[in-house]
Amino acid sequence: MAEEFDTRHNSRTLVDGPDRAAARSYFHSVGYEAEDLKKPLVMVAHEWIGTMPCNFSQRALAQRVMEGIRQAGGTPMEVNTISISDGISMGTEGMKASLISRELIADSVELCAIGYSFDAAVVIVGCDKTIPAGAMALARLNLPGIVLYSGSIAPGRWEGKDVTIQDVFEGVGAHAAGNLSDERLHALEQAACPGAGACGAQYTANTMATALEFMGISPMGTATVGATDPRKDDVGVEAGKLVMDVLKRGVRPRDIITREAIENAIICAASTGGSTNIVLHALAIAAEAGVELDIDDFNRISDATPLIGDMRPGGRYVALDMDRAGGTPLLAKRLLEGGKLHGDAMTVTGKTIAEIAET
Structure with a gap:
């Protein structure tokens, strides 16, 4: 029988024992009870900001994620970092802040995870640079966790x-x-x-959100559910439950983010006419996960991948249309039928890409 994973593998050193009374006292001051601190501590990180629609729904979504974590026996703790809107800052000096923000977001998530000895994490992401940042942080930490996209605008x-x-x-x-x-x-x-939500076409945000589902670090079928869709509440609750399951199974990001998984992500982007920013972001995620990847891989994979998603800006449809058509599971099914995916690549759900596509 496999050894049971310690779901408090980090937090027990932070809050257990008489010598940690001061730390517990701080937590009590912000509403955590003694029983809360005996459970796994799960970070729910997001980049809510009041300056753009892309991440505007994230505080509300975080509440649903935390609800799911509690239902599954964990104690969620919410943390927040910054984000920069490319759409607003383009054409100004502010655009120089955009790519740098990816590194700052990843660093912020990493530092909070270390500083508070979290046992697992859900990183809620939205606008362009937040999505790779979430995956980069989890891969760097190798902390049990998932990335959850807050959704596209209508x-x-x-x-x-x-x-x-x-x-x-x-x-x-x-x-x-x-x-x-x-x-x-x-x-x-x-x-x-x-209203709230990231840019509706297959720009960087939706390209990376769907790619992370094919990479396996985000639950498949959630990215195309819009930010203001009533179903997003259920997506949040289920994500909270899922991260607790990931923790109990002891699954770490580098178990998921393999060479095959990253190739699947690139295939997803190529098949939907996605943003070429997949290049700079997938390279960064691969580096954090210790996976070899170079620019020639993108040419090789793109040359072998058919364009089957008629998505804006090059095509006619937006992310919510893709959701109505069947979302990423249908896309995976079609690509598998054509022999274009690594179907045995594992995902955070505990199922392979092929198993998810079949259902």
């Missing part, structure tokens, strides 16, 4: 049709060319982003 409605932020960027060009009035441009910008 399309807006303008002049009788669905519109996204892509239409606003194109509207700026049309306005400059004299083909769109001030009034119509203003109406378009007011309509395009109706």
